[in-house]
Amino acid sequence: MDAxxxxxxxxxxxxxxNCPPFVSLRQEGDDVYVEVSEDQSVVGVVRYQTGGCIRWHxxxxxxxxxxxxxxxxxQCSLDDTMVVQLxxxxxxxxxxxxxxxxxxxxxxxxxVFFHGPHSNFQLYGLHVMSEQASVETKTHLRHLAPYxxxxxxxxxxxxxxxxxxxxxxxxxxxVAQKTDSNQYNHSLILSDQARAISKPQLEIFADDVxxxxxxxxxQLDRDEWFYLLTRGLSDCDAKxxxxxxxxxxxxxxxxxxDARDRMMHTLLRKLATV
Amino acid sequence: xxEIKTLCAKINETDILKGLSLTVKPGExxxxxxxxxxxxxxxxxxxxxxxxxxxxxxDVTIDGxxxxxxxxxxxxxxxxxxxxxxxxxIPGVHNGNFLRMIYNAKRKATGLDELDPLEFETFxxxxxxxxxxxxxxxxxxxxxxxxxxxxxxxxxxxxxxxEPRFVFLDETDSGLDIDAxxxxxxxxxxxxxxxxxxxxxxxxxxxxxxxxxDVVHVMVDGQxxxxxxxxxxxxxxxxxxxxxxx
Numbered sequence: 001m002d003a004x005x006x007x008x009x010x011x012x013x014x015x016x017x018n019c020p021p022f023v024s025l026r027q028e029g030d031d032v033y034v035e036v037s038e039d040q041s042v043v044g045v046v047r048y049q050t051g052g053c054i055r056w057h058x059x060x061x062x063x064x065x066x067x068x069x070x071x072x073x074x075q076c077s078l079d080d081t082m083v084v085q086l087x088x089x090x091x092x093x094x095x096x097x098x099x100x101x102x103x104x105x106x107x108x109x110x111x112v113f114f115h116g117p118h119s120n121f122q123l124y125g126l127h128v129m130s131e132q133a134s135v136e137t138k139t140h141l142r143h144l145a146p147y148x149x150x151x152x153x154x155x156x157x158x159x160x161x162x163x164x165x166x167x168x169x170x171x172x173x174x175v176a177q178k179t180d181s182n183q184y185n186h187s188l189i190l191s192d193q194a195r196a197i198s199k200p201q202l203e204i205f206a207d208d209v210x211x212x213x214x215x216x217x218x219q220l221d222r223d224e225w226f227y228l229l230t231r232g233l234s235d236c237d238a239k240x241x242x243x244x245x246x247x248x249x250x251x252x253x254x255x256x257x258d259a260r261d262r263m264m265h266t267l268l269r270k271l272a273t274v
Numbered sequence: 275x276x277e278i279k280t281l282c283a284k285i286n287e288t289d290i291l292k293g294l295s296l297t298v299k300p301g302e303x304x305x306x307x308x309x310x311x312x313x314x315x316x317x318x319x320x321x322x323x324x325x326x327x328x329x330x331x332x333d334v335t336i337d338g339x340x341x342x343x344x345x346x347x348x349x350x351x352x353x354x355x356x357x358x359x360x361x362x363x364i365p366g367v368h369n370g371n372f373l374r375m376i377y378n379a380k381r382k383a384t385g386l387d388e389l390d391p392l393e394f395e396t397f398x399x400x401x402x403x404x405x406x407x408x409x410x411x412x413x414x415x416x417x418x419x420x421x422x423x424x425x426x427x428x429x430x431x432x433x434x435x436x437e438p439r440f441v442f443l444d445e446t447d448s449g450l451d452i453d454a455x456x457x458x459x460x461x462x463x464x465x466x467x468x469x470x471x472x473x474x475x476x477x478x479x480x481x482x483x484x485x486x487x488d489v490v491h492v493m494v495d496g497q498x499x500x501x502x503x504x505x506x507x508x509x510x511x512x513x514x515x516x517x518x519x520x
Contacts, residue, residue: 222325223362224362226323226324229347231379231436232350232351232379233347241372245366
């Protein structure tokens with residue numbers, strides 16, 4: 001089983017316990033440096049107790065795997081940046097799952113450098129936003145080596161006047177043949193005043209790659225909703241069930257059952273309040 | 275008793291139901307046949323309260339009380355059930371939990387305590403046998419990745435769980451192979467009782483040789499144009515609909 005590291009973020013300071021010896025974790029101001037040693041695997045869950053600014057610098061060594069789960073549910077603003085270096089001769093893998101459930105502003109910038117072949121990056125985002133909340137996600141993936149793979153799947157559920165912006169750029173260098181990179185952004189708009197903006201972009205300079213992108217912005221499916229009501233579920237229960245199902249795909253990427261259950265519980269609490 | 279009285283309904287300014295009347299008493303099986311586009315599926319959706327349709331005339335009552343102002347879930351609590359022609363897939367929702375939720379919603383509406391998962395499992399086992407499905411079927415997401423036959427069996431399983439008073443089977447035989455048709459029909463026949471009325475919408479006589487109707491209606495252009503006994507279905511199979519369209 002993967003090592004499991006619980007991290008709290010409060011007033012600009014990260015606090016953690018029992019960091020395994022193969023993970024180097026240190027903070028210098030707003031910058032946090034994480035290095036996962038060769039062949040090792042670790043899951044980190046970060047809970048934001050307050051807002052603030054944090055810049056992650058993640059270095060995943062050869063054949064190492066790092067999964068970082070960031071959960072922001074407090075009523076505060078967050079500026080979250082991640083710079084990822086996936087090293088040469090890597091087979092390195094980074095999975096970042098971010099969940100935003102606040103009513104404030106979150107800005108997130110992700111820069112990934114694929115230096116080594118066979119490295120993999122996954123970004124799974126879930127934004128359940130209400131009131132005046134806004135979330136901005138900008139990603140820039142630079143495939144600099146062959147046989148690198150990436151998945152970006154960002155989903156938003158927007159109530160009230162909430163807004164989401166996704167701007168994703170996948171850049172594939174001529175040398176990065178056999179790249180397999182996809183990015184998807186899906187948004188559900190549940191009020192007349194909520195807004196979603198999606199800008200998926202590809203820049204491909206290699207000729208033997210698989211890259212895809214897509215974006216959807218819509219409302220709950222009326223036929224699915226009707227189906228549940230004909231089974232006797234109330235409007236509220238039916239919507240909650242459909243929204244939970246919509247979010248489930250992202251939550252399922254959390255590799256630790258306990259963290260997954262807690263995330264689902266947090267989501268249900270949020271849905272009960274909107 | 276379910277009464278549909280000169281019901282008129284439209285969608286996007288197109289009239290679909292044009293003064294349709296039908297009375298279904300408990301214990302009766304009515305079959306509705308008719309050419310494509312005659313409004314058969316619309317009828318079941320309108321009666322169950324689909325919000326895309328606008329009622330422009332007539333009424334639908336259960337035991338003399340109009341249900342047209344009721345939301346679809348309230349209609350379900352009053353005993354209406356519709357087996358969908360195209361059951362909706364709901365990825366991420368555990369089928370077993372879903373069945374328990376809908377059963378408990380019904381119990382709650384009738385003032386009964388909810389069943390816990392263990393109690394519900396005991397209750398469900400007998401129903402699962404009726405549609406010849408095993409427990410693995412419960413572990414999957416609702417209809418997600420189900421074959422056509424599995425989806426229809428899941429519809430019938432939901433019917434068995436909810437024990438409705440009036441059931442619309444909307445082309446339940448479409449997409450079924452011979453074995454699945456037999457299983458679905460057997461389960462309906464086992465459930466059939468003196469308290470439940472059925473409206474079976476179908477294109478084919480073969481379903482009606484398994485679920486034998488008391489009355490067969492032919493629907494054309496939003497109205498029932500002919501009514502007869504089960505022999506009418508055989509006649510339609512032989513002659514088609516042309517002789518009724520002129």
